[in-house]
Amino acid sequence: MNKELSFRQIAYMYVFVSISPILRQIPRALAANAGRSAYISPIWSIFLLVPITAIIIGILKAFPGLNIYEIMIQLVGIFLAKLLVLGYLLWILVSIVAKVSIYSLTLQSTLMPQTRTNFFLITLIILISYALLRGIKTVFRFSEFTLGTILVIFVILFLCAVPRIRMDYLLPISTIHLMDTIIASINVIAVGGNIVLVLFFADKLGISTTKKQKQKLWMGVLVFVVLAFFVSLITIGITGAALTADLPFPFYITVKSLSFFNLLERFEVIVTLICVLSDFIAICVFTIIIVRCFEWLFNLKQKSFLYAPLTMILYYLTYYISKSQFEFDFFYSNVMIYANLIFQYLIPVLLGFLSLFKMNKIKKQF
Amino acid sequence: MIYIFAFSLIYTMIKLKDQLLSAYRNLILFLFLSIIGLTLGIVYVINPYLPSISAMLEKYMK
Numbered sequence: 001m002n003k004e005l006s007f008r009q010i011a012y013m014y015v016f017v018s019i020s021p022i023l024r025q026i027p028r029a030l031a032a033n034a035g036r037s038a039y040i041s042p043i044w045s046i047f048l049l050v051p052i053t054a055i056i057i058g059i060l061k062a063f064p065g066l067n068i069y070e071i072m073i074q075l076v077g078i079f080l081a082k083l084l085v086l087g088y089l090l091w092i093l094v095s096i097v098a099k100v101s102i103y104s105l106t107l108q109s110t111l112m113p114q115t116r117t118n119f120f121l122i123t124l125i126i127l128i129s130y131a132l133l134r135g136i137k138t139v140f141r142f143s144e145f146t147l148g149t150i151l152v153i154f155v156i157l158f159l160c161a162v163p164r165i166r167m168d169y170l171l172p173i174s175t176i177h178l179m180d181t182i183i184a185s186i187n188v189i190a191v192g193g194n195i196v197l198v199l200f201f202a203d204k205l206g207i208s209t210t211k212k213q214k215q216k217l218w219m220g221v222l223v224f225v226v227l228a229f230f231v232s233l234i235t236i237g238i239t240g241a242a243l244t245a246d247l248p249f250p251f252y253i254t255v256k257s258l259s260f261f262n263l264l265e266r267f268e269v270i271v272t273l274i275c276v277l278s279d280f281i282a283i284c285v286f287t288i289i290i291v292r293c294f295e296w297l298f299n300l301k302q303k304s305f306l307y308a309p310l311t312m313i314l315y316y317l318t319y320y321i322s323k324s325q326f327e328f329d330f331f332y333s334n335v336m337i338y339a340n341l342i343f344q345y346l347i348p349v350l351l352g353f354l355s356l357f358k359m360n361k362i363k364k365q366f
Numbered sequence: 367m368i369y370i371f372a373f374s375l376i377y378t379m380i381k382l383k384d385q386l387l388s389a390y391r392n393l394i395l396f397l398f399l400s401i402i403g404l405t406l407g408i409v410y411v412i413n414p415y416l417p418s419i420s421a422m423l424e425k426y427m428k
Contacts (some may be wrong), residue, residue, distance in 0.1 A: 123411060300392065
């Protein structure tokens with residue numbers, strides 16, 4: 001089988017897609033739920049991220065060369081598989097709309113406050129059409145090439161931030177707040193669960209995959225947790241938990257006060273750019289997945305005719321889902337997080353259990 | 367924007383007519399999605415100040 005994608009590209013895509021929620025939503029949500037101890041929450045998320053990654057790797061090992069739909073057919077039959085794909089389709093649809101919405105809100109609240117939403121949406125449609133015309137590999141290779149530079153920028157930002165961290169904003173950590181930090185970690189878990197996207201592209205990874213290749217996924221999860229921890233630590237350590245909880249984009253405000261030996265300043269522009277790039281890749285990947293879901297659901301052989309009506313639906317749904325930052329925050333914390341938990345954890349765990357029970361039958365086939 | 371989208375739908379219909387007519391389900395799916403898109407667009411054009419889904423959820427959940 002021809003390998004269209006590699007594990008490295010998938011792992012890089014996972015980290016890249018997770019960057020914008022790490023910068024925008026996680027510090028704010030953690031500070032609101034757990035106060036000054038909030039930066040510990042990403043550590044608790046390991047206890048759920050490790051099992052889900054192990055389950056996904058186990059599924060990939062049990063069903064080599066099959067995508068999530070084909071795996072579901074093997075485990076639950078065609079009818080339930082189609083029903084689950086319909087669920088994933090709706091979840092991805094809402095996720096894309098939420099991403100497009102927050103993409104335009106980010107640009108409006110940071111660099112371009114006077115620009116109207118439809119300008120951002122039209123630009124995004126053109127850019128995504130161009131990227132998708134070049135093929136799925138272009139999107140993954142873009143994240144592969146860009147992520148290294150972005151991680152270097154983060155290292156520089158963290159180094160610049162260390163002298164400005166106020167210890168009284170971070171310490172003391174009380175055991176009374178331990179439960180709050182555990183509950184708050186749901187915000188990190190709901191983003192880290194994006195690792196499930198691997199299953200949608202599993203058929204493009206080839207049949208024979210080595211242990212070393214699968215380790216890339218573990219590396220992706222590790223980078224995600226480390227990034228979430230340091231971003232939360234710096235944001236709360238410099239801005240303070242109370243202010244972080246009230247700001248729509250606290251990391252942006254935090255970075256405003258940083259400078260690199262008084263030589264380089266205005267890192268906030270770079271942070272906004274990183275967020276926009278991350279959203280762009282996320283929307284591209286979600287669009288690829290939604291089209292694949294349509295292909296699976298309706299057994300389509302051609303898919304080109306889907307793009308025009310889907311673009312129209314996504315464009316107008318963006319206006320219907322939320323119209324301000326407050327509305328988006330409400331939607332994200334009350335709908336998106338729980339939907340993410342169902343589709344990123346509950347269903348893959350059920351699939352993992354079913355594959356364990358049907359292991360003997362599966363072994364005969366592969 | 368709705369005129370641009372309507373034009374793009376007609377253009378897709380003409381350009382990909384072989385693809386759409388090759389399978390019954392392709393045409394049905396295209397028409398179904400187009401009708402949803404056009405309905406959303408027309409409702410938005412008629413009243414752009416409709417409360418959003420988040421606003422309605424917020425109203426009923428609190």
